[in-house]
Amino acid sequence: GESVGLHLPTLSVQEGDNSIINCAYSNSASDYFIWYKQESGKGPQFIIDIRSNMDKRQGQRVTVLLNKTVKHLSLQIAATQPGDSAVYFCAEKSETSYDKVIFGPGTSLSVIP
Amino acid sequence: DARVTQTPRHKVTEMGQEVTMRCQPILGHNTVFWYRQTMMQGLELLAYFRNRAPLDDSGMPKDRFSAEMPDATLATLKIQPSEPRDSAVYFCASGPNLSRRNTGELFFGEGSRLTVL
Numbered sequence: 156g157e158s159v160g161l162h163l164p165t166l167s168v169q170e171g172d173n174s175i176i177n178c179a180y181s182n183s184a185s186d187y188f189i190w191y192k193q194e195s196g197k198g199p200q201f202i203i204d205i206r207s208n209m210d211k212r213q214g215q216r217v218t219v220l221l222n223k224t225v226k227h228l229s230l231q232i233a234a235t236q237p238g239d240s241a242v243y244f245c246a247e248k249s250e251t252s253y254d255k256v257i258f259g260p261g262t263s264l265s266v267i268p
Numbered sequence: 269d270a271r272v273t274q275t276p277r278h279k280v281t282e283m284g285q286e287v288t289m290r291c292q293p294i295l296g297h298n299t300v301f302w303y304r305q306t307m308m309q310g311l312e313l314l315a316y317f318r319n320r321a322p323l324d325d326s327g328m329p330k331d332r333f334s335a336e337m338p339d340a341t342l343a344t345l346k347i348q349p350s351e352p353r354d355s356a357v358y359f360c361a362s363g364p365n366l367s368r369r370n371t372g373e374l375f376f377g378e379g380s381r382l383t384v385l
Contacts, residue, residue, distance in 0.1 A: 187372045198272075198359050198376030199311070206371075244311065248372035253323045256301065256363075256372050258311040 167265045174232040176262045178245035181226060185247040189256070190219060190230045193242045199258075202230070202243075232264075240266045270294045274360050274377035282385050286348040289380045292341055293362030300343045301374060302328075302335055303359045311359070317343065318365075350384045357381045 168174045180188070186207045191199035203214045205221050205228075212219050218231040228245050242261045248254055273292040281287055293300050302314040315325040315335035325335060332354075334346045347354055361374040 189372045196378075198361070198379055199374075200376070201373045204371040204373065246372065253316070253318070254299070254372070255313060255316055255324055256361075256374055257313060258303070260310040 164260070165263045165265070167267060168235045169267050170235060170237060172235055174230075174235045174239065174264060174266075176230045176232075176243050176245075176264065178228040178230075178259055179226060180228060180245070180247055180259075182247060182249055182252075183223075183226070184251045185249045187248040188219070188221060188228050189246045189248065190217075191244045191246060191258070192239075193244065193261070195241075199244060235264075235266050237266045237268055240264055270375075272360055272362050272375050272377035274358075274380050276380055277378060278381045278383075280383045280385065281350055283351055284349040285384075286346065287350045287354075287382060287384075288347075289345045289358050289360075289382070291343040291345075291360030291362075291377060293343060293360070294375055295341070296364070297362035297375070298340075298365050299363045299374075300337060301361045301363075302343070302345050303361065305357045305359060305379070306355075314345070314358075347382075350382075352384045355382055355384050 189204040190202040193199040205212045205219045216233045220229045242263050244258045244261045246258045248256050275290045298319050300317040304312045314328040316323050317337050320337040337343045357379040359379045361376045363374045
């Protein structure tokens with residue numbers, strides 16, 4: 156069935172370095188892929204998304220890359236800051252599944268000052 | 269400042285008791301999702317509504333869980349009877365019409381932390 160999963164459950168990065176968080180998915184019919192950030196004690200918050208017909212999208216300090224050939228998604232955070240410490244989830248939406256938004260298991264990012 | 273509001277924020281109850289969690293979606297949003305978050309299972313989709321109609325509740329244990337939208341401003345998730353394994357944080361999220369032209373951006377509430385003893 157559909158599944159969205161993450162390669163690394165935890166990631167520690169030095170402040171100022173770039174972070175890369177990876178995600179694998181299995182539903183070829185997904186039309187959007189979305190990244191969320193969840194800080195301790197809060198609900199997930201939208202970061203950036205990418206449509207399935209794109210391979211790259213950039214936001215403020217973040218870039219999402221999509222490789223449909225190998226069904227892989229990544230989130231790159233430039234110049235990682237302490238405020239970036241959180242759990243990051245990739246999620247997918249598929250019109251064939253009534254536009255349900257399904258989340259992967261999450262990666263915990265820790266920024267070392 | 270539009271936001272999704274969930275109540276209660278924290279609930280401790282004994283096994284066998286009924287628990288009702290409430291959610292007020294953002295005004296104008298027509299999709300509402302209920303997710304359960306645990307360390308072991310991550311964010312699990314329990315139920316999904318569009319225009320108040322349930323579209324998918326396949327992730328929800330039917331024998332004890334029920335989800336409804338009595339009106340556009342209120343979504344409820346009820347557990348009866350509750351069990352210790354139901355202990356988790358329950359999130360409600362709302363979103364604008366999620367069609368092919370929209371992205372899947374959801375707005376989450378702060379969550380209801382449920383502990384069943």
